[in-house]
Amino acid sequence: MNEATPLTLAALGGVVSERSGVVNIALEGMMLMSAFTGYVVAFQTHNLWLGVLAGVLTGVLIATLHAALSISLMVDQIVSGFVINILALGITGVFFKGFLQEASVAGPGVLPTWEIPLLSKIPVIGPILFIHQPITFAMLLAIVLIQFLLFYTVWGLRTRAVGEHPLAADTVGINVYLVRYVAVILSGGLAGLGGAYFSLQQIGQFLPNMTGGRGFIALAAMIFGKWKPLGAFYACLLFAGAEALSGRIQITGVHIPFQFLGMLPYLLTIIVVAGAMGRAVAPAADGKPYRKA
Amino acid sequence: MSVVAGFVVAGLAVALSGSDPWQSFYALFQGAFINPRALPETLVATTPYIFLGLGVGLGFRAGLFNIGAEGQFYIGALFGVFIGYSLHELPTIVHVLLALLAGILGGFLWAAVPGILKARFGAHEVITTIMLNYVAFALVNFLINNGPMVDKSSSAPRTPYIDPAAQLPILASGTRLHAGLLLALLAIPIVWFLLDRTTIGFRIRTVGFSPTAARAAGISVAWTLLATMGLSGGLAGIAGADEVLGVSHYMPPSFSTGYGFDAIAVALLARSNPWAILPAAFLFGALSSGSRFMQFQTQVSADVISVVQATVIMFIAAPVLFQWIFRLRRAPAPAIKIASEEGVL
Structure with missing residues (x-):
């Protein structure tokens, strides 16, 4: 469940963004930047919650850049996402060296574990669902919320319409640009929260490139989950399971070189993407810029 | 001009992180040329x-976004170094050629995997190539850290040194400049010829322009994608082998310094035109060697180069941004289009 937290948050971001027709490979960069700013703010203010907030805001900010580039300026969405990813690597690298290297020894700690009274006492599902650190709770909440928003509200209907057929949506008076901006920015906020997980909930430190390609694994989970929040969550559990399993095997000392176990999540991603592609159908206008006539 | 913009943004980042940008960029320039x-x-x-x-x-010309150049570079280097140290008593020319061919083969095979996945299943190459990068790093790490390719006589984890006959000759004594540069210069007209003067090149460009039109014209889109991906990987593979034969002469577990990712910026800057690759590659070569000196001299991380890169690409990919900032009368050349009509993420 812990490993699945950042994956699911990023995958939800992917779902929201792609449902509106904007491919978001920048999830990786958003998470990395947010992990960094979240850590810096938490370190400077000695307040983990401000750190989490900073992480989310960073995600929102970068998502705005992605939206501006790919929606308004018509940059190829993949190029724009790629740019953001290397920008995030570069900026976190520069600033990490700039003022964090000595400081990282005594970090601000990690978010506390919460136990929901009564509910956590339920056998079996109690500990699984109700004893977690805050970001994991937020993730569980986000799944339900996004599922509801996307499929049971006017906003969700508009977003999906824009992702399937922007021209038709435009004709009936929906502001395609606005809908896409909102979706991408929301996606950035989710990825930002996922990023904060790494530095503030998991280890209480920032390390260069600590997200390690999880933004892309999240995209694969999104595809495997057929662009649905719940589906994406199940896929993320699967990936997280693979990761946890490879860690577990390592401890038991079975004679497999650790590098092969490390490959597992990545290989699984490749297989899933190849296998799911034929059956899962992407939103029809996914990846296509829309130019108002 | 996009390069200037890149430096401005990077300068801001350096200044914000608490260092002097002028001093840093002077060190960069010193390290690159002076x-x-x-x-x-x-x-x-x-x-x-x-x-x-x-x-x-x-890859771009066929509408393929090969982010896996880094992994293909690793595998090429791996194949190259294996031929380099396992064969002996060959004439230099034969040995070098064999090792380079092995490098091409390694990169080709590694890139063919996402090629097949794309052609057969429609799996988007952006995800598969990135995932294969991580797999390549882990594989190389295994072989060279605790696997069969470790040099037992060395305390540091690395492969054995390659046979002296497999080393690319040094061009100027006292430097590390090696004959690989000449090979790279030779590769430019070859790739240009392939793209602009052969049927394969025509197919690649047609598929990149419109897969639907290509299919209507009787071109096998699947085979073209596969071949392009393979060739693209082959070029990345020879880069890896060349680096082993010319510079390091052995292979440590962590080998490249992100060359494969920088190469995406090189290709975008050159707008995928083989001739324009030369100045673009030279610029990034200067940035790379200069940034190492800068890091040493001013404590500014060499990562600042990726900020330059990102900004450069952003400006190239968004011609509108340019127009807006510089009030150009005529729009610059059209932006690069990569998302092909099928196989969207």
Whole structure:
């Protein structure tokens, strides 16, 4: 469940963004930047919650850049996402060296574990669902919320319409640009929260490139989950399971070189993407810029 | 001009992180051109950028976004170093050629995997190539850290040194400048010829322009994608082998310094035109060797280069941004289009 937290948050971001027709490979960069700013703010203010907030805001900010580039300026969405990813690597690298290297020894700690009274006492599902650190709770909440928003509200209907057929949506008076901006920015906020997980909930430190390609694994989970929040969550559990399993095997000392176990999540991603592609159908206008006539 | 913008943004980042941007960029310039042996070092770094930039650019022409150049570079180096140290008593020319061919083969095979996945299943190459990068790093790490390719006589984890006959000759004594540069220069007209003067090149460009039109014209889109991906990987693979034979002469577990990712910026800057790869690769060679000196001299991380890169790409990819900032009368050349009509993420 812990490993699945950042994956699911990023995958939800992917779902929201792609449902509106904007491919978001920048999830990786958003998470990395947010992990960094979240850590810096938490370190400077000695307040983990401000750190989490900073992480989310960073995600929102970068998502705005992605939206501006790919929606308004018509940059190829993949190029724009790629740019953001290397920008995030570069900026976190520069600033990490700039003022964090000595400081990282005594970090601000990690978010506390919460136990929901009564509910956590339920056998079996109690500990699984109700004893977690805050970001994991937020993730569980986000799944339900996004599922509801996307499929049971006017906003969700508009977003999906824009992702399937922007021209038709435009004709009936929906502001395609606005809908896409909102979706991408929301996606950035989710990825930002996922990023904060790494530095503030998991280890209480920032390390260069600590997200390690999880933004892309999240995209694969999104595809495997057929662009649905719940589906994406199940896929993320699967990936997280693979990761946890490879860690577990390592401890038991079975004679497999650790590098092969490390490959597992990545290989699984490749297989899933190849296998799911034929059956899962992407939103029809996914990846296509829309130019108002 | 996009390069200037890149430096402005990077300068801001340096200033914000608490260092002096002028001093940093002066050190960068010194490290790239002025210091003794700076220019040869720049050229040494230019060499892989030419190969890799050609490879990534070739992919772009078919509408393929090969982010896996880094992994293909690793596998190429792995194949190259294996031939380099396991064969002996061959004439230099034969040994070098064999090792380079092995490098091409390694990169080709590694890139063919996402090629097949794309052609057969429609799996988007952006995800599969990135995932294969991680797999390549882990594989190389295994083979060279605790696997069969470790040099038992060395305390540091690395492969054995390659046979002296497999080393690329040094062009200027006292420097690390090696004959690989000449090979890279030779590769430019070859790739240009392939793209602009052969049927394969025509197919690649047609598929990149419109897969639907290509299919209507009787071109096998699947085979073209596969071949392009393979060729692109082959160029990345020769870059890796060339680096082993010319510079390091052995292979440590962590080998490249992100050449494969920088190459994407090189290809975008050159707009995938093989001739334009040369100046673009030279620029990145200078940035690469200069940034190492800068990091040493001013404590500014060499990562600042990726900020330059990102900004450069952003400006190239968004011609509108340019128009808006510089009030150009005529729009610059059209933006690069990569998302092909099918196989969207």
